[in-house]
Amino acid sequence: MSTGTAPNTETKKSGNLLKSNALQQILAFASLIVLILFFTISSDNFLNWTNITGILLSTTVIGIMALGTTFVIMTGGIDLSIGTGMTLCAVMTGVFIVFWDLPIIVGILGGILTGALMGFISGFSVSKLKIPPFIATLAMMMIAKGLALVISDATPIYFSDKPSFSEIALGSIIPGFNLPNGVLIFIIMAIIAGILLTKSIFGRFTTSIGSNEEATRLSGINTDKWKIIIYTVAGVFTGIAGVLMASRLNSAQPALGAGYELEAIAAVVIGGTSLSGGKGTILGTVIGALIMSVLTNGLRIMSIPQEWQTVVVGFVILVAVYIDIIRRGKSS
């Protein structure tokens, strides 16, 4: 009952703390540390440079998708197409580089543009055609899945003739420091996303639309236009993820990708971004993505079967969302 509550300074203060993004982030970060400690103690093979770079490398694709989709989720929307979309971007990169024998850079741009175009169409469907995001991007997910199979003739496209292509993800540009480029790209993308969200007009409108779309519109902001831009930017992130995926596997695997969107969304949610929009941080998403891959990697090292790994990840998502709900309950 909003009207009947008496102002009580003490509860108000603690409410503010609980309400803040900081709490969820601290919790997420603490869980990450606990996980790392746990796996370090449980297995000798966990905490070494090879495994760490392995974890980081396995975070990149899902992580970059998660970064992009953080913006979409912050508007109160959702994008289910990023998994199969990422695959379509990888396939298109293959088409440009392998089928048409164009320079690698054209292939990379082609892949990224494919992602942007898909994001644009999703954004257009959501804002102009007023199709609920869940449905619009579900349709886009199936379109991308189908197209990836049609274009590739349902067979993987191998980049074997272009050895430098795999350098994009697996090479190491920093001399004397064995950090895969893919990880470096992830870090750079995270910084870019962080600046976009907190320092730019793009991020301000993203938060504003998620917080109260109608009020934003009535403030004279073209919310339809901005939603299209937000989905398109998220699509760019998907495109980059697709290129990295192709580079890492040295092939575009058209049958891969379904389900990746849910892992990315899970990472975002674990990182404290609210599915109802308005609240969220990039740092949270990065931590969320790391939790997912540390968990998967650690469980594998402990020889826990893959099927059970999935079950554990499912429970982690339940717990993360439940914490979010408690936090929200306290704040309202």
Add this chain to the structure above:
Amino acid sequence: MSAQLLRMEGISKSFPGVKALSKVRLDLNYGEVLALVGENGAGKSTLMKILSGVYQKDEGEIYLEGNKVEIPNAKAAQEMGISIIHQELNLMPDLTVAQNIFIGREPRTGFNFFLKEKELNEKTAELLEKLNINLNPKETVSDLTVAKQQMVEIVKALSYNAKIIVMDEPTAALTESEIKTLFDLIENLKNKGVGIIYISHRMEELKVISDRITVMRDGQYIDTLYTKDTDMKKVISLMVGRHIQDESRPTTTVSKEAETVLEVKNLSTKNFLENISFTLKKGEILGFAGLMGAGRTEVARAIFGADKIDEGQIFINGKEVKINKPEDAVKHGIAYLSEDRKRYGLMLEMDVNSNILISSLSNYVNWLTFVNDSKGYVTSEEYVKSLKIKTPSIKQLAKNLSGGNQQKIVIAKWLAKNCDILIFDEPTRGIDVGAKTEIYQLLNELAQQGKSIIMISSELPEILRMSHRIIVMCEGRITGELTNEEASQEKIMDYATRTRS
């Protein structure tokens, strides 16, 4: 300042099947508060939506400072200096005060893409200081009280150099002291030459704040009166087009021998309510008065099992009962009718019949749990008739009915469930003057039929008119209990402001 600030002439607007406005006029001077009154559906908000560019007029002219203008959209209105403060506040709760005020107009750098947050906060602080409003630019809006959020909206409007500010029921959610702050701000704006169109149902307020009152009825302009020469009774009669018989006191009494149906003893909750004790008799209307936040709704929720009771006992018909959840309360015949009918009382997208039967559906199913519609229809039709619910049929969707009729549907729902103790939380909030009288009659009839009613209300005339007995609360405690004969607005206010020293 020779010309008038605003003149709207011969404004008409039709929606498919309805003529919403017919040749309506309105004028506003610089530095004036013009009250715009009328029953719900009189066309006030349609007119204001035309002024703010949300709707387009079919015919008529708008003159702003003597110049004829067209207002094609909300942005154009804003640029012309016309701002609306909506009843439901239009803020972004997750953004700060400064971010809200300057949304879309942030100081920027680097290709107009990056934000200059520091400058934004400084600009806001400057603006707040100029208006003498005590707010922190960096505070997140969701942490502010409703009153302060409203201030943010007003500051936002003024930051567009608003010449005309429309306020739609601005005091609906404010406490007395907050209303005072708002009125001070309005005075301040008047002195700066801003014209204010003030929409409200609260006649007492209009008397204090407005210079002139324009009355609308059924989409038509009725009259404009100077507030200081006008009796509010006259305004009301113009609004409804008939004279309202304002019985200020209940016509019925409760006999001394009437049995006690509900007794609450020493009810306390950990963080708020303190030793709440009272009784409710059969056929009685017990008024709960107090200021906003006094704890009246909390008492109702505790009795209804919606909130946890930490101490105390509840007796129904002399027997102690344990109420841990709303389901228990309903089993004991207690119904709670929230002030927010649309959110807590109704399924707006379902028809009248389904809404009336939803709580008592188990009475209308056969052994296979299929609903026996014809049996249910009979009951629904009965209630539509006996409560005089104005609806074309019981198949009409609840959302298409007026506030008063929606309230009646909620009442019918609980009557169908055989509830004998009805707790009404602000039963006439958002209901127009004519329909209010009907709700009052209905409450009286229910009491006479032996139902017992707790009525929470913030409107003192309503409390005095309806209640046989009045309980006054302040800061989570009962500070006074009055019979209707001893009660007066002054006495109630006295008890309602007895804060802990």
